[in-house]
Amino acid sequence: MTVAIIDYGSGNLRSAAKSLERAAAEAGGGPVVVTDDPAQVRAADRVVLPGVGAFGDCRAGLHGLPGMVEALEDFVTVRQGPFLGICVGMQLMAERGLEHGVHQGFGWIPGDVVALEPAAAPADTPLGELKVPHMGWNRLALRAPDHPVLADLPQSSYVYFVHSYHLRPAQPNHLLATVDYGEEVTAIVGRDNLVGTQFHPEKSQAAGLKLLANFLRWCP
C-alpha cells in the first residue's frame, strides 16, 4: 500500500514523510516514498501533495517535472485514488490561485485561492489587530464530522496553520471544515476521493497524526 509524497522542490518533505510513517505504524499501510518520478505516482496506492511558498512557484515546480501533472491527473480523475493535498498542495486543487497574478490550478475543487482578509478585530478582543500570515494553532469547526478522514477528530481540535491565502470552494458541500480568523477561513476541503488541508497535519501533534492515520485507512 504505497504512499507517494510528491517531491517537486517545495519545502520540507521530511516531516511529512516521518509523520505519515508514524501514522502508518498505527493505521497500517506504507511504505511511504518521497518521489519526483511520475512512474512511482502511477504505481502508488495513495498520493500526498505537500507544498509551501507561493501558489505560482509551486505550480511551476510541479510543471517542471516532466509527466508529473499528467500522472497526478490520471491518479485523481481516472484511477480515482485517495489524494491528500497539504497547504499549498491543497490550494493547487482549486481552479485558480490569485497570489501574485492569476495561476491555473488543477481545477479538481471548483473555486479560487484568495487572500485572507481578516475583519478588523472588535474592540474587546485581547489580541488586537489580526495579522497576516495567519500563523499558529486554531480550532477546527467541522462541517462534515462524518467524513472518514475526520473520524474521531474532536469537534474542536486545534491544528497548526501558516498561510496568507485560502481556497474558497464554489460548492458549499466541498467545504469540510473551517476556522475563525476574523472571517471564515477554509481549513479542509474535499469531495469523492480528494481531501485537502490548509493546515499542516504533520505539524499538528496528535490531531494531525489522527487525520493522517484516517487518510491511510480511507477507501473512497
Add this chain to the structure above:
Amino acid sequence: MLTVRVIPCLDVKDGRVVKGVNFVDLRDAGDPVEQAKVYDAAGADELCFLDITASHEKRGILLDVVRRTAEQCFMPLTVGGGVRTLDDIRQLLLAGADKVSINTAAVENPDFVREAAEKFGSQCIVVAVDAKSVDPGDGSDKDGADKDDAPRFEIFTHGGRKATGLDAVAWAKRLCDLGAGEILLTSMDRDGTKQGYDLPLTRAIADAVPVPVIASGGVGTLDHLAAGVRDGHASAVLAASIFHFGTHSIAEAKAAMAAEGLPVRPVS
C-alpha cells in the same frame, strides 16, 4: 480563534543544550532531541533552537539534531543562529526545520531577507530583531534632536554590544517589506534580567508591522507572558529559563494566560 503561541527556546552549542531543562528522568538531559520531546508532550506550541556554536564547520552537528527532532516531534520547529546563506536555509529546511531565523546577516545584507523570502516563502523566514532603548521618551532627551521625545529603540548586533544606528521600528517595517514572515523581537536591555519583556518596545514594533511578532527577552514570571500579549500586543511569547529550570511548566504558562482572558491551546 487563533491562540497565543507559547514557545520554549533551547540554546544549543555543538549539538548539546547549554541552557536547558533539568528533567531528572531524561536519559540524556544534554540532548536537544530529548528535551524537544519533553516540550512536545508538555503541549508547547512551537519549539525554537538557537544555535550558538561558534564554528561554521560544526554545522553538520546541528543539522543532525534538527533531523532527529523532526523524526520524533510533529510540531513546528524554528532554528536560528549562524544563518547566513540561502544554502544554510535550504539545509535546515531539508533537515526538518519549518522556519529559520535570520539575525546578523539581515543587518549586514538586508537583501538576503528578500532573497530568502522569494526562494523559500515568507512563511518560513523569521527575522530576529535585537533592540535596545536609546531614548526612554520620558523627557530625559534634552538635546532637542528628538522633537516629540517619543521612546526610541535601536538595533544592536553582537549580543547587544554593537550599535547599528538603525531605528528598530523603521527596521522592522523594512524587514516586512523585504518579505519577513515573522519578527522575533528581543529586548537586549531585558534579556536575562527576569524583569519582563520591554513592553513599550514590543508594542511599538507589533503595532507597526503586519506580521506576527514573537516577544522575547526578560521573562521571569508567568505574568510577564500575558503582559507581552495584552500590553505588548505580541502574537506569541518566547521564553527560556522559566521553563528550563523547572520554575514553571508550559501548562502553568497557558493557565496563567487563560486566566488573563487570552486564548490558548489547551494542554491535552
